[in-house]
Amino acid sequence: MRVISNQILEIFQPKIEKSTILPFIKEGISAGFPSPADDFLDLSIDLNQELIKHPSTTFYGRVRGDSMINAGLNDGDLLIIDKSLEPSNNKIAVCFIDGEFTVKRIAIAKDKIWLVAENEKYQPILVTEDNDFMIWGIVTTVIKNVM
Known part of the structure; x- marks a missing residue:
């Protein structure tokens, strides 16, 4: 430090020895009116793959x-x-x-x-x-x- x-x-x-797969709402999250998102929770995202390129x-x-x-x-x-x-x-x-x-x-x-x-x-x-x-x-x- x-x-x-x-x-x-x-x-x-x-x-980054293993993936951490988390549920992902692909359609985005509304900052206005709520939208039904339960149908999209079957998708997943690995933040290591998404945010770390090298x-x-x-x-x-x-x-x-x-x-x-x-x-x-x-x-x-x-x-x-x-x-x-x-x-x-x-x-x-x-x-x-x-x-x-x-x-x-x-x-x-x-x-x-x-x-x-x-x-x-x-x-x-x-x-x-x-x-x-x-x-x-x-x-x-x-x-x-x-x-």
Whole structure:
């Protein structure tokens, strides 16, 4: 576990040794008028297959802190991070900087990399050659607990 810019990430790799098949409502769930969905519960979905495209390079991380709240990443959210994806401008990435993990939006401009928080309380971080820096992986999915 590392801390930077009021952000803590617990990083761990999923164990995808077996499938977890759950009931799935394929037709969607109405946010307006209720619809009879019992007929669709015979279908199933495996969230590992649905959300993890590259199991050997995929990790989970739990967000701690508030530096990315305006991007919809809240304290306690679970991130799915893929290390095989190429970083590009405006992607949300888990970065390793000066011995600590952080999650920020990356901004690439004229051979400079900025780590941009999505909360006005935090200033962007300019990555310089003095920093020990690596873009560790790209956030592909955010899983939220609504309770």
